[in-house]
Amino acid sequence: MALWNLAWDWDPWATLRTAARTQAFPPVNVYESGEAYGIEAEVPGVAPEDLELTVEGNVVTIAGQRRPDEVRGAFHRRERLAGRFARSLRFPVQLDSSHVEAQCVDGMLTARIAKAPEARARRIAVKSV
Template sequence: MLNPMTLYPADPFALLRRVSEALNRASFSTAAPVFPAVNVWQNDEAAAIIAEVPGVEPQDIDISVKDDVLTIAGERRAPDLPEGASWQRRERAFGRFSRAIRLPFRVDSDLVEARFADGVLRIAVRRPEADRPRRIEIKAG
């Protein structure tokens, strides 16, 4: 038979504290998030890559293409602290980064255009005409 006293601890908030502590441990794991975060979409004519790069200057970003892979690389520099200051909390990562995105078609660098505004990098990659799907007409007979 179950003892009702073992189901309910003497401290009614103990369970809440344990759950909160577990969430804090899970929320602040040591695994670094992938940077930059990207969204990629495509249609028959092109692909678009939108990368969030807050705190990165456009001159600190390199975009390269080879075959069907587009690579975004660069560096997010740590701010200079005033003399005598020390970090109290440092959640944003700084340093070199690189993301390689495989596209569903070969990329011609002449067909790539990049724009940067407000910490968002937008890359448009037009699909070469020779690689675009074509509808094949069925002939009678």
């Protein structure tokens, strides 16, 4: 969770507690079809306006911030971290940044990013002789 900005609340145990979890935030699943890549990322509590998806060359970057709750009281436990995050995923082929669809529903970001035209799978007709 090194990508989190811990400026809001320094918790020396956070590293221990999250040690067994995936290292980067947000966790991402990657899908592929012949024409496009699909990504899913878990971003609970992140407002769509605080989320930024950029596609450049063969790199997709998910960046944003999760704002801390306004709390007037004492914490019994605090496991949800707030702050800025950024994560880049490098793909094996060039991407087409003009064909990207993204939506965020129930804290789950889903995006479909087309491969560059020359990288798309083409079906070759096999002739009989």
